[in-house]
Amino acid sequence: MTTVQRQSSRRSIDARLRQLPARHHDPRRAGRRHLSWRQRVGDLLELLAAASLVLVLALFFRDGGSKDLVSGSWPTGLIAIGRATGLVAVDLLLLQLLLAARVPWIDRVYGTDRALKAHRVLGRITVPLVLVHLETLVLGYAARDHRSAWLAPVVEPFVMLRTVPDMLTAFAATALLVVIAVTSVRMAVRAMGYERWHLVHLTAYAAVALSIPHQLSIGSDLSRSPVVRVYWLGLYVLVAGSIVWWRVLVPVYRSLRHRLRVEAVVEETAGVWSVWVRGRDLEQLDARAGQFFNWRFNAPGLRAFAHPWSLSSMPSENHLRLTVRDLGDHSRALAKLRPGTRVLIEGPYGAFTTARRTRRRVLLIAAGIGITPIRALAEELAADPATRPGDITVAYRADAEDQLALRAELERLTEDEGHALHLLTGPPVAGSWFPGDQPGHDDADRLRRLLHDPRQCDVYLCGPAAWMDLVHTSLREAGVPRLNIHDERFSW
Structure with a gap:
């Protein structure tokens, strides 16, 4: 795009914004309504997730699980523990996939970063549960058949492969889940790079597909009664439908449509x-x-x-x-x-938008390439008829001036509308998100020098995770309420 084309496009956007009807908009009221809605719906989603686990265990106990645990022999009890942990693991795995399906209303409630964080936390629980499920069943069946506990881990899997339907695909699914868990360790992720990590992570769909025949086979805990079978089939259909619709069909349609x-x-x-x-x-x-x-x-x-x-x-x-x-x-x-x-x-x-805004004054803080969403937010805020001159302050951190991407655009946006831009350049300093050119001042004091009263601002920040942690600390020390601090973290 040439300079003339960019200027023409910018004039078109400016003209369109000028044609927007003036509206009496109180960002504080709208933002608080939005936060209240997100909190209520988020609480409801978490309640539904917890209810699904309670229902899974309740159905298990109703169908004889409680008797096996309480009054059965110890091998029977061990097998019952394995069955229960397997049911919980399957439920958590399906919840993980639902969180990764990018369903819009989940995205709006949590934000993509928080939904994926919950996805990772559930993964750290699910894989150990799958391993407990496998090991307790192996030991339980070996004890029931009077085999040595020492030989059980070696002998019993081969016996199960011969006698239990669909066990081969179940073992393959377990192996894939273990590979995904190992490659999701932060050190492994960095060594592999995003592309290879993402490719390995996609095998989670294959793991679930491979486990379905074993889970829904005749006599399994997922098919012991019509009610249980309907519940699990409905959950599978919901998750699979969400993934196919939101991750495949809608993106393809939008790309072709536009x-x-x-x-x-x-x-x-x-x-x-x-x-x-x-x-x-x-x-x-x-x-x-x-x-x-x-x-x-x-x-x-x-x-x-x-x-x-x-x-x-x-x-x-x-x-x-x-x-x-x-x-x-x-x-x-x-x-x-x-x-x-x-x-x-x-x-x-993503939910990193002005819909979160609860105050009229806004502080936008960015470091490095984190300036990209911050620059877009600055443009949208400046175009809002409810924004007054001086309401927006942008703080842009970089190690050197030649690293300030989009600087000219930010200068034009802030100067034309009477807002403030602070370019914070200089080498990094341990324990500070500011450059080290002002000795004797902590970060909270420097923040107050940028803004007389940061407590009256909404703050949006984007940059490296460790750097944002330092910003959060200084904001809290300066008295900024936690609800007024907005960020999204996309580390994988």
């Missing part, structure tokens, strides 16, 4: 590129500043994987823009995209 193609690639600074994507009727995507898409480009080396990148400008009727820093082979390849390349998208995702 005819997305690369229009231009612009180098912002060394190692940072903006990709302009053109389409039709993009306002129907209902995307907002602060959100992100999973982007897949039909180009060599880029087709196989979709990557999550934030919008770096407010969406318009026919343009979307993402800005990417060179963090690896995939992001580096974007610099070579040709105009006309077809683009497939999933999304928009």
